[in-house]
Amino acid sequence: MTDISNSPAPAAGWTTPEASARLRRRRRAETRLKLVGMGAIGFAFLMLAVLIGSLTLSGWHAFTQSHARITVTLAPEYINTDDLRRSDFRGLLRATMAERLGEGEAAAAELRRMGAILSNGAQSALRERLVAKPALAGQTLTLRVPLADPYDQLNKGLIDRDTPENIRRLSDREIGWFDALKAEGAISRPLNFGLLTNADSRFPELAGLRGALVGSLYALLTCFLLSFPIGIGAAIWLEEFAPKNRMSDLIEVNINNLAAVPSVVFGLLALAVFLGWFGMPRSAPFVGGMTLALMTLPTIIIATRAALKAVPPSIREAAMGLGASKQQVVFQHVLPLAMPGILTGTIIGLAQALGETAPLLLIGMNAFVTAAPATPFDPSTALPTQIFIWADSPERGFVSRTSAAILVLLGFLIAMNALAIFLRSKFERKW
């Protein structure tokens, strides 16, 4: 047996060299940790900046569109008086351009090339004007119409004039025509509102996101209307009313697993069940929304349960102690206090749904649709599938439009997240 009092007391020397070395080591470890953390954040921000930067760099061209101002005389020989819609607008525009460029007696091939300076949209613009006001026949109009994609690219400096002519998109002759128009001041480059107000088109200069925006809106609305009440209901039952036993454990595990299921699987499910068994319409935003709701449900249920759990038990006890029934406790006290968390979870779930592509591809929402859907049951695309379609298109104009569409999508996501933060701070209550 050793006598404790005889054994040397542990050196409590805070000033010994070992002690200060220990202290320095600890400080160094802390500094290292801080640097690693800052490095990680910095790297994340750098990647974000690269992403946004590259998108903006290639996408900003799509936010403007080159237009030409032309003066057209609706000469009677081109107008079909029986059916104004079937008038020869193409021929009229070709002749107008030829005259404008001072090549009145050009061959048919030349005429075609001159007509191709203007977008196909020029013919429809002319048609709309005439049909709306037949009295215009024989009169002279001044119109501002979009340039066709190659000339738009040329105007934006995306076609290198030094490239040998045989491999260049536009010949020297065509560039000459364009320069002549430009010298006259007929070419302008206003903001491209068509990007948001036009539906999809084969021609990049006419293609817009309207169909995709409306389709996404309908799909998200369907998704919200289905997943929000069902998700909250399921979460309340599971959290507040369900008996805690094997069955509820099983349900919980399955819901958590469901949140991790790849979205393409939900797409296959929707294809088999919604389209296959129930024969719902293909490419419809309503069906897309139902598919997205399947995906969003687990997210909402998990977020709602977490929010319900976070309500302090003292509030439940207080209400229960006053003789409130379970249902009154839940709906008058717990749910209002959990609302900020529930809304945040829901909006994050919806934001996820907004960007989801795979399930929509499987139910055919990547169709080529040139009109915005009038109802949720009409075929349409959604923002992510529209990006997918454009990214696949060969025309040069779609390159910048793809980036622009991604920027629009990101803008919506940021707006939704900002809304989530706003709602959270608005409804948050202290206790």
Next chain:
Amino acid sequence: MRGEPQVNDMRPLDRSLDLDEAKITARDVQVYYAETHALKDVSIDIADKTVTAFIGPSGCGKSTFLRCLNRMNDTIDICRVEGTITLDGQDIYDPRVDPVQLRARVGMVFQKPNPFPKSIYDNVAYGPRIHGLARDRAELDAIVEKSLRRAALWDEVKDRLTAPGTGLSGGQQQRLCIARAVATSPEVLLMDEPCSALDPIATAQVEELIDELRSRFAVVIVTHSMQQAARVSQRTAFFHLGRLVEFGETGHIFTNPQDPRTESYITGRIG
């Protein structure tokens, strides 16, 4: 500490007790949390218009027993209660008794002040509203005022009834919770360590209030402070390791305990 009250409570033999009327009767109550036998063979008669204090070391079962009296233990899944507890002769664990109604008759004040994140008015009016105790707004106003007066809070908050209840000080919050509990006109008021989160001045205010509440309700208070039990209660029950060791007039318990465990506890040897 608090100034000497009108009646010197430390001379308990002088206190007048109404011992005939048992408001709550418990017989052979057992409580199990899953496999744990938390409360064993508790039999006690709680008198009306009396403050009954439950004392004992932590984990002795006094709060558990208190929560049996308004069936708050029902909300804990693993909790099981056996034996009989009657309120005015009626078994409160009878399947025909609705715990929701029972809790309106047996009010409760908790350890930590827990006002709802609503206005002071809505806090007090909540109980009367859900039980339909007021026919119109004027009646509700009257109930709120009466309850706040009973909780000795009216003068402090009458000008800011719409202010959030959570903005009050700790002591005021606890008195708000008492006002909220008395607003449903309960017959019994259960208090689970109502002063443990309060400073001495707020504690003194709440203790004075408890003494006044005695004129209308049977009050049962769980407390860790033996001084508090001695100050506010007429009868004291000492719990130890899940058993009711001794129950009697507060004066007897503190001056002449019959059980050696009680004596050890009040002299500070266990607990």
